[in-house]
Amino acid sequence: MNLVNLESVSQAFGPKPLLSDVSLGIEAGDRIGVVGRNGGGKSTLISVIAGTLKPDSGRVTHTRGVRIGLLAQRDDFDPAKAVREIVLGDKAEHEWAGDQQIREILANLIGDLDLESKAAELSGGERRRTALAKLLIEDHELIMLDEPTNHLDIEAIAWLARHLSARKSALLVVTHDRWFLDAVSTRTWEVVDGRVERYEGGYAAFVLAKAERARIAQAAEERRQNLMRKEIAWLRRGPPARTSKPKFRIEAAQALIADEPPARDTVELLKFASARLGRTVYDLEDLTLHAGGPGEGPLVLDRSTWQFGPGDRIGLIGVNGSGKSSVLRLLAEQVRPDSGRLVKGKTVRLAYLSQELAELDPKRRVLETVEEIRKYIQVGKKEWSASQLLERLGFKGEAQWKVVGELSGGERRRLQLLRLIMDEPNVLLLDEPTNDLDIETLNELEDLLDGWPGTLVLVSHDRYFLERVTDRCVALLGDGRLSMLPGGVDEYLERRASGGAVTARVSSAVKAPVEAPVPVADPGKSAKEERELRKELNRLERQLDKLGQQEAKLHAAMADAASDFGRLGELDAQLREVLGQKDSVEGEWLEVAERLGE
Structure with a gap:
């Protein structure tokens, strides 16, 4: 059954046409x-599909x-309304508390937020979660979401994907979260130059x-084509689930990636990073940290020992x-630990992109702002060049000659990152x-970071970007x-689901599950012994990385020498x-990890 039809719809803001003669439809069960x-x-x-915006021409x-x-x-x-009233309306408590689906939505989105909190008191993230919970509790034949993963962490995003x-x-969802797109959609629409291109x-x-x-069309210019090839090559080398959804034969794209090198030359980057940084980048030694500084805010690290080395991603x-x-902020020396030591390498040249936008001269032009660096x-x-x-x-x-004061928040963030x-x-x-x-900008940023030699520490709720640009979690x-996660994000979600953490996001109205005990290090172990074990664990992890790279190179060499049986024997x-x-x-790593209680 067709739910919505657009016929020859056009819409412009000022001189810029955003939709030009667009015709399409959404059927029951579509996931776009x-x-x-x-x-x-x-x-x-x-907005046009939902009927909240009337198009300049055409029919919806x-x-x-x-x-x-x-x-x-x-x-x-309404700023005076409580979260309970916004999300649950006039439902009686026994009505919603007895509904398993409503309880699950509240537990995963509202969490420990007080249901009696007024809308005026909510942060941007809390407002977003409240709006999403309200929508999901209601019954709809078509759900339309504009950037639903904003302000959600990886765990909440994974839950939302399963729920949808x-x-x-x-479902019609606008998002830049590529993992989420793959998890929930079976069709993709690309809005480009006023058209809506459709893909299975x-x-x-x-x-x-x-x-x-x-x-086939030979229409894309060379650099963008190369970016896409690298993206495809990475998708092919990743988990099989990434490429399980295409309904055409994946071999059709093999010609594009036949000679494509790995996304990153890890060995070369590590060599260059070591030359620039030496052996020490950051060492945390028996360090205790509260979020707001000594004794202030929640406890983050408790006598923790860790090492960030040259070339770590x-x-x-x-x-x-x-x-x-x-x-x-600790690594950027913006907050002090309660106790313990943070040892910073003498050659460290730091760049820190925080969630707050740096102050930029609003009267300067974009290009000038970059070229001054x-x-x-x-x-x-x-x-x-800065312009390139x-x-x-x-x-x-x-756009390079726009005044900084006229930029959007996203444009300012891009400018800050480039500086x-x-x-x-x-x-x-x-x-x-x-x-x-x-x-498209994420693709460009990933490609830029592929060739950047140095130590990278990334916090991101964008699972695709996280897996794409880092080597370890x-x-x-x-x-x-x-805690080291050899299995990456999947292992993190499994550990969270099995109670492998002290904290859990649950609603005050919903009983929290009983948590499994967390393994802890031997209490009789001294701080020095634990520090030495941490260093040994990091050394073994680096050794495993190098052996993994050697293994990959040997597999590639064997593929090249398929007809040379003498060479194959050597390899x-x-x-x-x-x-x-x-x-x-790996055996040594497991033994040390067990001694540390990991």
């Missing part, structure tokens, strides 16, 4: 992800009586199909409020760098420690030796 450049018309499209038809739920980017809550996938209603499958299928169209994961930003920069083996990098991050042509990179740091601390960035699970012997070393090191 909408992508496109910021300002390209995505929010306009869903809704099936009679169709129930549509819209999560816009801004809410219009289990619902029978049709989620984000992975969209990337493959778009690259294939470009190859680490993703820091945890629920909102677990202290991820506090750890970055540096006019040229070496990224990998290529030199880039601005173009890569979405400031094309005349940091132009200063040629060897350590990057990035706190939610993907906020307000569209997918570390979690704050609420037990005062930094096979080398591979068996590397695998033997890897097994031995």
Whole structure:
């Protein structure tokens, strides 16, 4: 059954046409992800479909009586209303408390927020979660979401994806979160140049199909084509689930990636990073940290020992409020620990992108603001000018001459990030760098970071970006420690689901599940012994990384020497030796981790 039809719809703001003669329909059961450049018309499209914006021309038809739920980017809550009234309306407590689905929505979105809190008292994140909970509790045949993952952590995003996938209603979602797109959508619409291009499958299928169209038509310019090839190559090397949704044969894209190198030359970058940084970057020794400084705010680290080495690319994961930003502020020396030591390498040249926008001169032009830091920069083996990098991050042509005071929040964030990179740091601390960035700009940023040599510590709720630009994940699970996650985000979600953390997000109205005990280090172990064990664990992890790289190189060499049986024998012997070393090191790692209680 068709729920909504658009016939020859056009819409413009000023001289810029956002939709030009667009005709499309949404049927019951459709699950559609909408992508496109910021300002390209995505929010306009869903506003027209929802009926909250009347188009300049054309016709929008809704099936009679169709129930549509819209999560816009801004809410219009009455500031005097309580969360309970906004979310649950006039439902009696026994009515909603006895409904398992409502309890689950409240537990995962409202959490420990007091239901009697007034809308005027809520933060931006709390307002967003409240609006989303209200929408999901209601019954709709078509759910339309504009950037629903904003202000949600990785755990909440994973829950939302599962929840939406289990619902029978049709779904239309605008988001820059590529993992979320793949998890919930079976079709993709790209809003570009006033058109709506349609593709089968989620984000992975969209990337493959778009690259294939470009190859056949030979219409894409060379640099963008190369970016897409790298994206596809990474998708192919990732978990099989990434490419399970395309409904066409994936082999159609093989010609695009036949000679594509790895997304990052990890060995070369590590060598360069070590030369720039030496052996020490940051060492945390028996360190205790509260979020607001000594004795102030929640406890983040409790006598923790950890080492950030040259060339490490680490993703820091945890629920909102677990202290991820506090750890970055500690490394940036903006907050002092209660006790213990933070040892910083003498050669560290730090760049820190916080969630707050840095003050920029509102009267200066964009290009001038970047060139005052540096006019040229070496990224990998290529030199880039300030103007070229601005173009890569979405400031094309005349946009480079805009006055800073006229920029949007997303544009200011891109400008701030570029200024940091132009200063040629060897350590990057990035706190939610993907906020307000569209997918094309994210692709460009990922490609830029691929060639950047140094130590990277990233906090992001964007799971795709996190997995794409980092090599290892570390979690704050609420037990005062930094916990290594060999299995990445999946392991983090499993540990959270099984109670492998001290804290859990539950509503005050919903009984919390009984938590499994958290393994802890031997209380009889001295701080010095624990510190030495931590260093040994980090050494073994680096050794495992190197052995993994050797293994990958040997597999590639064996593929190249498929017809040379003599050479294959030599390579096979080398591979068996590397695998033997890897097994031995993994055994040592498990033994040390067990002694630490991890």
